[in-house]
Amino acid sequence: MRTHRRLLRALRALGLAAATAVLVAGCGGGGGGGGSSGSGSTSQLAANQVAVTVGAGVEGVANIPTVSVTICAPGTSVCQTINNVQVDTESFGLRLASSAASQVLSALPQETVAGSPIAECTAFADGYTWGSIRTADVKISGETASRVPLQIVGDLSQGAVTTGGCSTGTLELTPADLGANGILGIGVAANDCGTTCATPPVGNSSYYTCPGNTNCVQALVPVAQQVTNPVSMFAGDNNGVMLSMPAIGPSGGRTVTGTLTFGVGTQANNALPSSVTKLATNAYGDVNATFAGGAVTAFFDSGSNAYFFTDSTLPNCSGQASSFYCPTSNVTRGIGVASYNAATPGAAGGVLLTMPIGNATQLLANGNYALDNLAGSLGNGATFVDLGMPFFYGQNVYYGLDQSGSGGAGPFVAF
Structure with missing residues (x-):
């Protein structure tokens, strides 16, 4: 746990x-x-x-x-x-x-x-x-x-x-x-x-x-x-899930609907294409990552309502949204991700992902609940990056359950 x-x-x-x-x-x-x-x-x-x-x-x-x-x-x-x-x-x-x-x-x-x-x-x-x-x-x-x-x-x-x-x-x-x-x-x-x-x-x-x-x-x-x-x-479709969300614009959407599909490779509607990026994770879903020049842990988390990471160059918002970032104009940050490897930190040669970041105060005031560029601060000393719900818009993200204890496949995330 x-x-x-x-x-x-x-x-x-x-x-x-x-x-x-x-x-x-x-x-x-x-x-x-x-x-x-x-x-x-x-x-x-x-x-x-x-x-x-x-x-x-x-x-x-x-x-x-x-x-x-x-x-x-x-x-x-x-x-x-x-x-x-x-x-x-x-x-x-x-x-x-x-x-x-x-x-x-x-x-x-x-x-x-x-x-x-x-x-x-x-x-x-x-x-x-x-x-x-x-x-x-x-x-x-x-x-x-x-x-x-x-x-x-x-x-x-x-x-x-x-x-x-x-x-x-x-x-x-x-x-x-x-x-x-x-x-x-x-x-x-x-x-x-x-x-x-x-x-x-x-x-x-x-x-x-x-x-x-x-x-x-x-x-x-x-x-x-x-x-x-x-x-x-579940009796079947029990080896993982696929979370599919539509792409949204930089201002977001008031209500957005996607699909959670049970099983990975168990039916035609949850096939894992050979073209996806598939990363082995540890038992918790973590992967190796490189962010801002340093080795960190990262994870893909629909339960977090923003990207969360530490970046002292980005200004925090004021007032009630002070834990979120408020750049004066839209910016991006990159993160490299690779399969989990406790012995070799970082994601050398990994896949580069881009996190768009908007002004949270403006985003939270526009009446929309689905936002793909909301980002927040973890504070100093954090050594992980939380690829939260904004990552999922415009993606099919797969999670393979850990079945290694019974001789099956190990845990993975794919997108």
């Missing part, structure tokens, strides 16, 4: 304050030019495809790709469809806000270890989630995964943690905190923690046992009971 600096779902420096600038413009406050919408080819989706929408969502935060997910009490027709669940290619497993799943929540059995219900404290770059682990049948379009362990966020008291200290930063429990009704983690790993949380020392585990849903203490949890990427549990 990626914790702290390594579990990078969404550096939501945009936050709700800067999002207000978008909401104000969207409620009649005018807006800049180019408010056109874009759309992918979603009119005739196959059973292994679901529409992905970037729009106002639940909180008006820019660049949040969302899908609809149906969860059911295992083996029953007691179900609820939950809209506005964020598609996150750099986390693993399904997490739903308890308020968004209220219609079916009481019917979802809790996972237990030694007779005690289990919960998880999940650290992201922008904060952490806390809640119980439950089991549900998960349906996305025509695909179904049975008895999937997932996290219900915000259904337990955070004060119930008595050992381990949970995490630091902002506690995210509600759709307002998350910027969505939940997070669908479809990255390259099947589980969110694996052997780290299943074998000693227990102090490395993000899981807790909570007798009576109180007095929670850190605990080891078998991999099969950990929060699981639903894609890995």
